[in-house]
Amino acid sequence: MNVLSTTEDRDKRVLELYEKVLEVEQRLIPTGLHIFGRPSDAHEILDLLHMVASFDRPELGIRALPDLIAEGLHFPAYATLLKESGASEPRLAERERVEALARQAIKLFLNAPVVVDAPDDAANEASHFERRLKWAADFLSEQAAVAFTEARKIFSLLTKLQTQLQTNHETQALLRALRGEYIEPGPGADLVQNPAILPTGRNTHAVNPYTVPSAVAVARARPVAQALLEKHFNATGRYPETIAMVLWGIDNIKTEGEAVAQALWLMGVRPRRDALNRATDVEVIPLAELGRPRIDVVMTVSGIFRDLFGTTMALLDRAARCVAQLDEPEDSNFIRKHLNQQTTTGDFSFDEAVVRVFSNAAGNYGTNVNFMVLESQWQDSQELGDLFVTRKSFAYGRDSQGRSFDGREAKRLLEHALARVEVSYQNIDTTEVGITDVDHYFEYLGGVSKAVEKYAGARPTIYLSDTLSPLAKVRTLEETIRLETRSKALNPKWYEGMLKHGFSGVAEIEHQVTNTFGWSATADAVDDWIYDAVAETFVLDEAMLERLRSLNPHSTRTLVGRLLEASGRGLWQAEQAVLEKLQEAFTGLEDQLEGVG
Ligand code: BEZ
Ligand code: MG
DSSP states (O other): OOTTOSHHHHHHHHHHHHHHHHHHHHOOOOSSOOOTTOOOOHHHHHHHHHHHHTSOBGGGTBOOHHHHHHHHTTOOOHHHHHHHTTTOHHHHHHHHHHHHHHHHHHHHHHHOOOOOOSSSHHHHHHHHHHHHHHHHHHHHHHHSOOOHHHHHHHHHHHHHHHHHHHOOOHHHHHHHHHTTOOOOEEEOSOTTTOGGGOSSSSEEEOOOGGGOSOHHHHHHHHHHHHHHHHHHHHHHSSOOSEEEEEEOHHHHHHTTSHHHHHHHHHHTEEEEEOTTOOEEEEEEOOHHHHOSOBOEEEEEEOHHHHHHOHHHHHHHHHHHHHHHTSOOOGGGBHHHHHHHHHHHTTSSOHHHHTOOEEEOOTTOOOOSHHHHHHTTOOSSTHHHHHHHHHHHOEEOSBOTTSOBOTTEEOHHHHHHHHTTOOEEEEOOOOSSSOTTTSTHHIIIIIHHHHHHHHHHSSOOEEEEEETTSTTOEEEEHHHHHHHHHHHTTTOHHHHHHHHTTTHHHHHHHHHHHHHHHHHHHHHOOOOHHHHHHHHIIIIISHHHHHHHHHHOHHHHHHHHHHHHHHHHTTSSOOOHHHHHHHHHHHHHHHHHHTTOO
């Protein structure tokens, strides 16, 4: 049967594909490693400022440039254009017009000619800004009725960021630090998330854990929690009763607790602040307002989170206890439902069955699942899930008498909690580090998913959010890996950017392949075509293989070996001819490194 039997079907499919291409094209990727002490180049600055300008900044009273342009053109709001462009050609055309104008205006603003005409530097700078603003604003007003006062606000921010990106005091700051001198503090985040991180070269500070989650984090978390539930509902026709959620420390510093706030939303509570504005308790959102059941959330938190956010772990534990005790129907309150199931069998007390916050034992960090994968020290993938449980099965919180049980061994409780899980999830709040850039995503989210597979008897559906895309998207793990692979490992802009760094660039490419393999090992979530294309790009292309080999034969050998390992473990169905070429390349690299031949 031809699935594209009508012209309409065909047009719909073409539009969907076109939107996918846009998604890959517009994804912000690093095109090289940061070089300490070196400021950003012009192209990077344009990309970054375009991204910064694409978000509303209510805290600064600034509206997103694409939204101003959409309004000036009498189009629907930019968010609507994004939402509808995958199914409507006119919306897609409007979206592309808006995006092109925004980029063009920023480019004009950045490249306006410099004229020195004022008596001193400050006055020169001010008049230069006015000239550049006029340059961009005139262009915009010719195209769309963009309010000048609104444009001035956004371009004022951009001009400040441009100056900060063009200067770099990292080396001086390092030398001052080595001399034991004072380094100015600054927040840590993604530039798009919080432009106040500039200038770099400062002493990055954390947040007061009592402020977590902040009001902004709570507001930003709601649509993401909703999108996660909707995505699963649309795919399966029901809400997941239990979600396993991974929480990290640094992410929650950067976002002041966006992921923490998501966990609270899922359970159907919001933070309640005391007289000192500390988030120490929760307020129950009535079911009528929530409009859906309260989800059971099993949280596995990193060692860093445990160290930094003790009060936040107490808040999350308190939230679960509070929800468990609400007098509500079981089909509207899955925490209560599961608690009832566990306590009526007599196997668990209330205080045992209500534990939802797990981490490492005191003083321990990480799952070690990544090390096991990197060193190929596993036979059966179940060992990876078992290791996760061994490392993360320590409970945190306070019992009904208010006594702390922080760090108590609780393997049986974690196993029972994981046995209920249908969905596993982690919030991704940055464009800087993706799930195939480092080994920590697969060790955590892959590790917990593998453990769920054993105790629940089925692999959970695995989701990741992308809270920095303008629509706060949620994607499945498989979708995320495809997008990451297309925008990084298989994207010449990305790998050529890395190869400029020689030895370390090849190492970055190898890490990308190995971390992708980590998702095969823990979740079997990598399509065959991904390995086919990686082999084709980096090994079967002889000129490329030669470049990699001459720059860094060690990483090249690891990369080729990883592909062979994927095939050997049955995680990639490769063609025999391809495997033979890989084997030949591997043997050649081995010989080279051992000085043979
Ligand atoms: C964290 O911030 O909690 C974290 C950072 C790196 C790896 C794992 C966790
Ligand atoms: Mg496979």
